[in-house]
Amino acid sequence: MRLVLLGPPGAGKGTQAQRLQEELKAPQIASGDLLRAAVRNKTSLGLEAKRYMDQGTLVPDELVLKLIEERLRDPDAARGFILDGFPRTLAQAEALHEMLERNGQGLDLVVALIVPEQEIIKRISGRRTCKNCGAMYHTIFDPPRNVGLCNKCNGELYQRDDDAEDTVKMRLEVYDTQTRPLLNYYQDRGLLKRIDGVGSLEDIYHRIKSAIEEVSTKGGCAQKP
Numbered sequence: 001m002r003l004v005l006l007g008p009p010g011a012g013k014g015t016q017a018q019r020l021q022e023e024l025k026a027p028q029i030a031s032g033d034l035l036r037a038a039v040r041n042k043t044s045l046g047l048e049a050k051r052y053m054d055q056g057t058l059v060p061d062e063l064v065l066k067l068i069e070e071r072l073r074d075p076d077a078a079r080g081f082i083l084d085g086f087p088r089t090l091a092q093a094e095a096l097h098e099m100l101e102r103n104g105q106g107l108d109l110v111v112a113l114i115v116p117e118q119e120i121i122k123r124i125s126g127r128r129t130c131k132n133c134g135a136m137y138h139t140i141f142d143p144p145r146n147v148g149l150c151n152k153c154n155g156e157l158y159q160r161d162d163d164a165e166d167t168v169k170m171r172l173e174v175y176d177t178q179t180r181p182l183l184n185y186y187q188d189r190g191l192l193k194r195i196d197g198v199g200s201l202e203d204i205y206h207r208i209k210s211a212i213e214e215v216s217t218k219g220g221c222a223q224k225p
């Protein structure tokens with residue numbers, strides 16, 4: 001299954017992608033996580049990307065495409081993947097299409113998580129992430145068993161730098177102008193499934209699974225040119 005999870009910041013893309021990995025036996029490939037790792041490792045790409053991430057604007061396409069193209073070449077992505085946070089611009093969507101087409105592949109499904117802005121703000125303000133394994137929590141909606149510590153590895157939980165209020169506002173604006181057009185792009189290609197992203201983590205997981213099952217029983221749907 002080659003799946004894309006689309007949605008605004010805080011929509012639950014990462015949360016659901018982490019859960020779906022096991023079910024689909026396919027890795028989560030999150031452009032934000034790849035970029036944050038590059039920043040942590042102080043690579044030249046990471047140092048350049050940081051300027052944009054700190055402001056809540058998009059990292060230039062060529063930098064993101066380089067990371068994604070490399071990651072998609074890893075053996076674990078050969079039979080499928082869950083893209084989280086990528087593509088984010090029409091140019092990225094076109095580049096992804098070309099990357100896959102070169103191997104005679106296409107996307108099977110694009111899930112758009114629909115979540116209103118008020119809910120997004122609540123989610124982002126309470127998000128906590130494990131420094132060690134990247135597992136995600138929410139102080140109210142999905143709290144860890146021990147405050148500040150990861151259930152899975154006991155790692156320390158932290159709040160992302162770009163979750164400050166002004167940066168979140170900018171990320172939402174950027175989503176509206178640069179990423180929302182992808183909904184029509186994928187709708188026109190018969191790949192889009194809009195899913196109500198409000199509800200329990202479990203409910204949303206089942207909604208996405210149903211959409212995947214629908215596509216799988218139809219025998220997948222190849223991306224039209």
Ligand code: AP5
Pocket residue numbers: 007008009010011012013014015016031032033035052053054056057058059060061064084085086087088092123124126127128136137138139141142162171197198199200201204
């Ligand atoms: P990125 O890391 O991709 O961030 P984002 O898209 O802004 O999305 P988030 O990770 O904030 O939200 P999410 O949808 O994953 O929600 P989550 O599951 O965590 O990008 C960061 C930056 O990197 C960008 O601003 C840009 O600079 C750069 N970048 C990344 N990709 C790029 C690209 N392709 N091109 C250019 N630049 C790029 O959930 C949020 C919280 O809500 C969690 O606490 C969770 O526990 C909670 N939650 C989840 N589901 C529910 C629910 N159903 N009910 C209640 N709470 C819930």
Ligand code: MG
Pocket residue numbers: 013014015030032084085
């Ligand atoms: Mg995320």
